Amino acid sequence: MAAPQNSTDYSDLKALFFSGTLKRSPQTSNTEGLINISRLIMEKQGV
Known part of the structure; x- marks a missing residue:
């Protein structure tokens, strides 16, 4: 069955992500990882 x-x-939407983390670079924080996933989804939708 096709999706x-x-x-x-959604092309008229804009998104702003703000991340405050306590992890030092170059470690990826959990929040940064979630933001990256969300950002990719939104980019695919034209946001």
Whole structure:
């Protein structure tokens, strides 16, 4: 069964991510990892 197509247009949305972490570089914080996943999803939707 094929996945349903999304007909919603999100191209007029903008997103701002703010991350405050206590981990030192170059460690990836858990928050940064979640932001990266969310950012990729939003980019695919044109946000």
